[in-house]
Amino acid sequence: MQQTWRCAITAADLGEFGIIARIAGRLPQFPAVLLGPGDDAAVVRAPDGRVVVTTDLLLEGRHFRRDWSSAYDIGRKAAAQNLADVVAMGADPTALVVGLGMPGDTATDWVDGLTDGFGEECALVGASVAGGDIARSDLVVLGVTALGDLGGRAPVTRSGARPGDVVAVAGRLGHAAAGLALLLAGRADDAFPELADAHRRPRPPYACGPGAAVLGATAMADVSDGLVQDLGHIASASGVRVEVDPASLPIPALLADAAAELGQDPVEWVLTGGEDHALVAAFPPDVSLPAEWKIIGRVAEGEGVQVRGRVGQRSGWDHFRD
Template sequence: MTVGDLGEFGVIGRIAGRLPQGAAVLLGPGDDAAVLSAPDGRVVVSTDLLIEGRHFRRNWSSGYDIGRKAAAQNLSDIAAMGADPTAIFVGLGMPADVTTDWLDALTDGFRDECALVGASVAGGDISRSDTVVLGVTALGDLGGRRPVTRSGALPGEVVAVAGRLGHAAAGLALLQAGRVGPDVVSGPSGPPEGVPRGGAEGRAVAGDGGIEELLSALVDAHRRPRPLYACGPGAARLGATAMLDVSDGLLQDLDHIAEASGVRIELDPGAFPVGPALAAAARALGADPLEWILTGGDDHAFAAVFPSDVRLPEPWLVTGRVTEGEGVHVAGRADTWGGWDHFRNSHD
C-alpha cells in the first residue's frame, strides 16, 4: 500500500497512531497547533530542512534510519544549548508512491530517537512532493539554566568534545567509494543503544571479518548519529561557557565559537584517538583519518569550552585550549581543510 492510496487524512491518522505523547505535550497532533508545557518560561527552538539526495538517500538509508537521523540532528541542537528536548514537529513531503511500510519505519525512527530523551513528535504537516523532504523543528526546556551559546569562550579555558568524530564521514566515504554496499535494512535493527564513546572501535577484531564489521559500523554511523544527549545539559551544569554540536565538521564548527567569542582555539591533534574502525577505513580508502575527525560532519558530538579548573567527567575529552587571537589552529598542521557549505559542496 502507498500513501497515495491512504490519502492525506489517512496518512495523518496512521502517523499519529504510532506516536505516543509525553507529559510535556498538553495538546498533541490533530488541531491547528499543539500546546507544549514550557515550565522554564523560556523555550529553546531549532529547525532543520532535510532534502532527499542531499542529506540522505533512500537507497543508502532505511526510512527508520532517516527518521532517527533527522530527529537526532535537531534534538542535539537543543541539547547543545544546555536544554532538555521536549518535542519535535515534522513537516513531511513525499511522493504518492511511498509505501506505508516506509512511512511507518520513518515514523518509528522519529519516535524512537525522541524516546531516548523523553521527547515526543507532537505535531507535523504532510504534503505531496517529488522527493522526500523533511522540515524538522525541535523544542526544549532550559530547566532554569542559562543557555550555553557560542559566544562565551574566554582565553585560558579548555576545549573538550563528547561523542564520536569522523565516523559518519568515513561511513559516507565508504558508501561513495562503493567499498561497502548499501545493504539497507528497514527496521529498528542495528547496534544496541547506549553505545559507549568510541562505539564499535572498542570491539574485538579478528581477521577480515572483523574489518568488514568495523567498516559496516562506520556506515551505520553515517546512517544514524548517536549524540550523547545528556552531555549537553550536563555541560551546562558543569559550567560550560560555550558549546555546539558538531554538524559540519569540528574545525568549521569550532570556528563559529572562535568568531562569536572573539578568541583563538588551538587543537592538539594527538588528543584525538584514532580507533581501529577509522584506521581500517583510512587504510581501505588511502585516506587520512585525522581529516575525517577534524572536518567530518554529521556525528553530532558536542564540542564545548570549560573553565580550566572544571574537572571533566567521562566522556568529555580535552582536545585543545582557548587563547587570545582568532581562528582554529591545529598544532603542527596548516589549517587548509574546508568544512561543509550547502551551496558549494555536493554529495553528488
C-alpha cells in the same frame, strides 16, 4: 506452485488525513506535550518560561539516499540532528514538529518506518513528535523543528569561550564521514558496517549537553559541519582563537582501518567530517570533567582555529560551497 502477490498500500491510497492518522497512531506522547497531533497546533509545556527552538531541512539526494538508508534510519537521523542542536544549548528536548513531503506512490510501510525512527530517537530523550504537516512532492523532504527547555539554566551559546578555557569533545568524531566515504566507494556494508551505520544514524551524546551546562561550560556547539568549522563558529562568536592538539584527537582502530582501506587520513575525517553530532565545548580550566568528555585543546587570545600550528580556513561542510 501458486505465487502470492502482495499489494502495497501507498500514501495516495490513504490520502492526507489517513496518513496523518496513521502517523499519529504510532507516536507516543510524553508529559511535556499537553496537546499532541490532531488539532490546528500542538501545546507544549515550557516550565522554564523560555523555549529553545531549532529547525533543519533534509532533502532526498542531498542529506540522505533511500538506496543507502531505510525509512527508519532516515527518521532516526532527522530527529537526532535536531535534538542534538537543542542539547548543544544546554537544554532538554521536549518536542518535535515535522513537515513531510513525499511522492504519492510512497508505500505506507515506508512511512511507518520513518515514523518509528522518529519516535524511537525522541524516546531516548523523553521528547515527543507533537505534530506536523504532509504534502505531495517529487522527492522526500523533511522539515523538522525541535523545542527544548532550559530547566532554569542559562543557555550555553557559542560566544562565551575565554582565553585559558579548555576545549573538550563528547561523542564520536569522523565516523559519519568515514561511513559516507565507504558508501561512495561501495565498501561499507561488507567491510565496515558500523561506520556505514554511523552515517545513517548518528549517536549524539544527549545527556552531555545539559550536563555541560551544569558543569559551567562557557561555550558549546553541535559538531554537524565538522570539528574545525564548528570550533570556528565558537572562535568567531567569542572573539578568541581555539588551538587543537591533533595528538589528543580520538582515532579508534576502526577508523584507522577504514582510512587505510581507502587510502585516506583518519585525522582529516575527525577534523572536517560532519554529521556525527558530537558536542564540543569550552570549560573553565579548573573544572573536573567526567569521562565522557575528552580534552583536545585550549582557548587562547587571537582568532580562528589552529591545528598543527596552522590557522584553518576551508574545513567542513557548507551547503552552498561543496
